Amino acid sequence: MSLRPTLDFLLHQWLGVESLRSRERFADHSRETFDAVLDTCERIAREKYAPFNRLVDTQEPQFDGEKVILPQATHDAQKAYAESGMLSAAQDYEVGGMQLPYTVEASANAFFAMGSVSIGSGMLTTGNANLLMKHGTEAQQRVFALNEFSGRFSGTMCLSEPQAGSSLSDVITRALPDGDGFENDPLGPRYRLRGNKMWISAGEHELTENIIHLVLAKIPDENGKLVPGVKGISLFIVPKKLVDTDGQLTGERNDVALAGLNHKCGWRGTTNTLLNFGEGKYPVRGEAGAVGYLVGQPGKGLQCMFHMMNEARIGVGMAATMLGMAGYHASLDYAKNRPQGRPMGAGGKDASAPQVRIIEHADVKRMLLAQKSYCEGALALELYCARLVDEQHTGDAQAADDARLLLEVLTPIAKSWPSEWCLEANSLAIQVHGGYGYTRDFPVEQYWRDNRLNMIHEGTHGIQGMDLLGRKVLMENGKGLQLLAGRINATLERAIQIPELAAHANALGQALAQVGAATKAAWATGDPGDALANAVPYLQAFGHTVLAWIWLDVALAAHALAESPARTGRLGAMRYFFHYELPKIGAWLQVVSARDQTCASLPEAAF
Amino acid sequence: MSLRPTLDFLLHQWLGVESLRSRERFADHSRETFDAVLDTCERIAREKYAPFNRLVDTQEPQFDGEKVILPQATHDAQKAYAESGMLSAAQDYEVGGMQLPYTVEASANAFFAMGSVSIGSGMLTTGNANLLMKHGTEAQQRVFALNEFSGRFSGTMCLSEPQAGSSLSDVITRALPDGDGFENDPLGPRYRLRGNKMWISAGEHELTENIIHLVLAKIPDENGKLVPGVKGISLFIVPKKLVDTDGQLTGERNDVALAGLNHKCGWRGTTNTLLNFGEGKYPVRGEAGAVGYLVGQPGKGLQCMFHMMNEARIGVGMAATMLGMAGYHASLDYAKNRPQGRPMGAGGKDASAPQVRIIEHADVKRMLLAQKSYCEGALALELYCARLVDEQHTGDAQAADDARLLLEVLTPIAKSWPSEWCLEANSLAIQVHGGYGYTRDFPVEQYWRDNRLNMIHEGTHGIQGMDLLGRKVLMENGKGLQLLAGRINATLERAIQIPELAAHANALGQALAQVGAATKAAWATGDPGDALANAVPYLQAFGHTVLAWIWLDVALAAHALAESPARTGRLGAMRYFFHYELPKIGAWLQVVSARDQTCASLPEAAF
Incomplete structure (x- = not known):
């Protein structure tokens, strides 16, 4: 099973990234050059990353008193990555870059995160050098950044x-x-x-x-x-x-x-x-x-750093997403091949019938579809945000400013949502495997452990919640939130025309109204203590609403295509999200709207 | 911080276990004998289990070609456990037992699960020997069971x-x-x-x-x-x-x-x-x-095995609970001692003020209160079920039969609910620690890894869901469910008299009605395929409703006591559960009631 068809659908049928060719910076690119980058990265990830993912888990870095020793596989993977040119993919031609759109760069990097999230640390090197290209002197760029792009440093x-x-x-x-x-x-x-x-x-x-x-x-x-x-x-x-x-x-x-x-x-x-x-x-x-x-x-040091923050946080969200995706693919493969038990039919079980493969059990299907819905939805969200980064950098003034503001609002979701729900996907991947999933003979328990980091680094869940409710939805008089609402409304106005999607469009409209009302209610007293006590439940509800929107928008693109199993799967994952997930926002928003102080007011001695 | 005050409150103020002395089997017991058992087990767990919990994680069992090598600490812990007499605590005096109520036995064993869940496997030995005492011949009991009770086998x-x-x-x-x-x-x-x-x-x-x-x-x-x-x-x-x-x-x-x-x-x-x-x-x-x-x-082999199943599943639920509790105590301790950041007040942040301990942050309090609510609620549920086991064994005919039937319905919850939510508690314990929680220098990541097993063994989540919705709520014409509803109604009728609890009583009544309606709707077509496609969401909603009932009943006992931090904490944890958790059942029950086939009907090729 390959990630590629999903990526291709999202990049081309959904986001239409080829249209970026109309921007001067990307004029030399084409579907062929984009494909070539994805092909190369998919191959390197398959050959140099994925086969060594368990190895780097068991052979942790060791300090011998002088040097930190890493497995040879790590050296090989980083060398292959540097040689691919991905460290400077987004840079100007004149400094040896490819002038690749960030959307394509992020897509290509997804293969590495899926193959072995921890073997490479290219994201840090790229982020570091990008910062210097923005804020450093000519000498700092030449001496430090360029040597980072080449993989020397x-x-x-x-x-x-x-x-x-x-x-x-x-x-x-x-x-x-x-x-x-x-x-x-x-x-x-x-x-x-x-x-x-x-x-x-x-x-x-x-x-x-x-x-x-x-x-x-x-x-x-x-x-x-x-x-x-x-x-x-x-x-x-x-x-x-x-x-x-x-x-x-x-x-x-x-x-x-x-x-x-x-x-x-x-x-x-x-x-x-x-x-x-x-x-x-x-x-x-x-x-x-x-x-x-x-x-x-x-x-002004923090401002320089924060300049890189959106992309760093999208990177974390993408890593969380791809760990979830790796578990989804592994558990889907397992479920298609593992015989066990018999389905509960109207006639009960016939013990003399042969066992069926576990994908034929309804609850296993539920766990697989939940994973698909979380991970492919998260991937769509990350690519949407990546596309906004490209818009911010190459769009006209108005579009660029809108993209900037939308990114401000969406980044806390792009970082937090996959960290939480693709971790849950990893737990479901273990569950599909049963006892085998709990052993180190299968890869899923490692994905789950690896993914647990993502709610912590680059700003914890709590910090993302405060950032969203305490800053992002308020900034510039709430213009970011209005812009997002505009995009959501545009999607649901298209969806409402299509009988198969109309009910979901209505549900999304109601969810958006609920989030809007809760935002107002949270700030009704103007006291940050009242509003922010439930910033995380707000983040969760906001995230689920954003994902419902993303799924509905993806479903519009899928719906427009001819019947195929992939189309059925995307529409199914969208329905899963609307039926099983979106209704969860009610419970989260209730405490936000009530400015519930049950937790915040409990005295320390009472714990 | 000790578990003991919580255990003592639940055993005595809430469950009134001393009343078991009126049963002939327990006539020699008293608060003093119960306390002595708890004291001994608390001490052994503190001295022989907890200090070696990380050691047994890092020094896995090794096979040297002939023998399986375990750390000396494991030998010492099991020896101390056997010498405590806990292996045969529930047995008759005449075979060397203590005739201890199961409720007290389970409470005493909780210390070991909290200290180091995997160092001991006494539960298996006890379960094995108990089965033989029930179904084995005199010779099988003498040769095998008694030597297991002594710790020799x-x-x-x-x-x-x-x-x-x-x-x-x-x-x-x-x-x-x-x-x-x-x-x-x-x-x-x-x-x-x-x-x-x-x-x-x-x-x-x-x-x-x-x-x-x-x-x-x-x-x-x-x-x-x-x-x-x-x-x-x-x-x-x-x-x-x-x-x-x-x-x-x-x-x-x-x-x-x-x-x-x-x-x-x-x-x-x-x-x-x-x-x-x-x-x-x-x-x-x-x-x-x-x-x-x-x-x-x-x-008839499976019937013999299933005879032990309820206690085994309560044991798994208790293990999950105590892993959650261990994480709660660790993260509470950390939060009380770690200075970082400043609270967001009406006046914003004053960067020149000293940092505060993180327990002063609202979101940290939320994560701690969630853990308290999950883990102390789960402990109450397990002890309630343990008390039903005692009732089944020593109550009068009617009470014993009611206890049997209630246990049939509650066991899937006692097993599944802590496996899911005390695992979530462990994740929150990591989150409270931030990056430190993700390192192996702190105990919380191990609790989280250890706890992930509990949704898998002794019947997976999926199997518990099918057992509950496919069998337990239907058996004997739904009498088990009616009995449970009767107990819940008895609690809420008491609670509705107390102004502070009346709103929660109403919320619980509504939740119970929703669960009842969803049960009917799930089976409206009589087709197990329709009903059981969403057996796990049903299990989750049923579990949350049961926990809300347990918390309201615990709150009644707490409310009757004089003001104290512990009373405030218990009422706070109850309120947390009603405000933040119980509303989640709506989303779960919606798919159950609709007999939603989104997952079950998705063709395999569409994944």
């Missing part, structure tokens, strides 16, 4: 600290000017950093010649004090090994030391580290302090 | 086979009479068994002198054919090592061989095996075939 993002996980305003890593003339370093104003960074993925390894850390830190004021809050945060490039202005290693190690590897429940192919910056283990010119080069303006 | 249940997981009618293990005079063996009619058994917990180890397998197999008819279906199944005692009529090992190994260890996602402290019976690896008297002694009548 890799990149990290160093935000969290042990005492301040999600609370970036509490960052206490300090950056002090590095001596006289620090401002005139050709690689950017030069500082010395001291502090500890936690949860740094790909923070130490031997996969590449060098590791380029992007580090959030604070520059103390004239009294040596750190500015409280996020306003004091600046962004620095801190290479593991020092480089000259040609990007060659000087032979000197920077003062960045591995303080520990995190041993995780899943996602074990990716090294995750605690790093010490500037503790003096590797003094530079005889002095403790990690050398770092300022990116952009002092105090 | 341990026991297994061998039902599943590789080609027939949950489908017991497809068992093909054969039992043939073992030569002339086979019927007159003092240990029971003697057969030779040949076949393979899968998923056998504690199927091979060196923890005890001997392992007593209870094995389902079929005796061929005069033509050598196996009777199809469950009617042909008989039950056999198959010891790993042969014993004489005094229970002494004869020195001869029986023909039972380890074919493989299953490597699981969690629950790794318990060996799980594929066993080959009678393949000739250990011939007995020169002949292949595992020697087995018939228990009860030929063809």
